[in-house]
Amino acid sequence: MEILFYIFGVVAIAAALSVVFQRTPVYSALSLIVVLAALAVIYLLLGAPFIAMVQVIVYAGAIMVLFVLVIMLLNAGHEGPSVHRAKFARWVGPPLLLAFLVEFSVIVWKQYGLTGAASVTPLDASPAAIGRLLFRSYILPFEVTSILILVAVLGAVVLAKKQL
């Protein structure tokens, strides 16, 4: 079972790097779909099949379709080498990034230890249990999120229409 986690972890990381480094926007979007699918498999390995399927249906199957359709309609084309890149950034950027990553790893190591596994108490991940959590304990974030989506839709309509 562990080998599957490592395989899909590597797939997710490789696809995530591909999202950033691809020159064609459509390839980036497709790589993001691969990342989401790999994450869904990791959810499955953690014992949450419902969340895994919902991740694929909602995130990879609906939200990313929106992204892909928008990219196709905008005809974003290929990304060429950028014109205004300062030589200075090339010497300062990677060392700063390295310093940040090292700092982050040291903090995590001090807290959890190098071989410490995160303690996971087995939760009930059935649809009924998730539904109960969502509609009882987390009802406020749920409703606020739906209003947020409504605001986004209204904003898109207002921005896109020439006259109301």
Add this chain to the structure above:
Amino acid sequence: MATFSDTEFFIVETIIKIALVMFVLLTAIAYLTWLERKVIAHIQSRWGPYLVGPHGLLQPLADGLKFMFKEDIAPLEADRVVYWLAPFLAFLMAFLSIAVIPFGESFTVAGHVIPLQITDLNVGLLFVFAVTSLGVYSVALAGWSSNSKYPLLGGLRSSAQMISYEISLSLGVIGVLLIAGTLSLREIVNQQAGLWAHAGVFSLLPRWNLFLQPLGFLIYFTAAIAETNRIPFDLPEGETELVAGFHTEYSSFKFAIFFMSEYANMVTVSAIATLLFFGGWLGPSFGPYWLRVILPVIWFCLKLFCFLFFYIWVRGTLPRFRYDQLMAFGWKVLLPLGLLNILVTSFVIAWVHS
């Protein structure tokens, strides 16, 4: 006779099941094309394929050979990777959902129980919907990567249609889920066993979910016809409107793959309709052990065949929707009806349980 360990048995059993199901499915799809041409021909007072083999039965074989030997043309400016990825994705998604469809009861061989299903996920129904929603990509990417007007328009229209009707597809099914209380396909079918009792004159009817959720079935099946891009919802691939829609620029084998995956999608949604609303493999079962194993599979295939025949019948009978009528129907009629169905079902269940 050597005794096999459980893991070895599992691997061999799964491989045999996959090979068998793929073979049967591919043959069924090939002969579905024959059936479609014959049925539509007879609806239109003509014969259909008649010359290749008796009553044209070897026509699918001839078509397959033709597809393999045709010249493979690709547009010059087509996006290399995505152009070749799109049919592969379509095929993968169309055939992946068969993995969770149960065909019958289990049977026992050498002490091991073998269920007639490749894998029994406890979220089996969601898996089918997940795979269906990933199938939208193949259409959109095929249309875009062909670098041509008609495919792009056809691909965009088709993917917009598919994501709109996906919602109604799921809503039609939620009523059944509320009644069954589980997402596992085998469990949903098992709850439809037996006949209605204490129903007076209706006691001879089987306990199918169709009688509990007629509106849900109508919503589901209408959305399913739209989801698989069949007439009356096939404007994105109508010949008079958009040449051939998103698969205009595909020739020979890649076109055959799109063609096959459309029929495989038809088979999948019909199988889900059979399992959820018509009792799946349940039917009169009698006789010796081997007959008891085969008969449920026969009942399942018969019910599936009825749905496929209905698909073809509708294709020969109805004209196609215009695109704005199609989208208006999906959003303004099917979606409210689906929500109404869930509301009424929830109230009835709460009332019955109080």
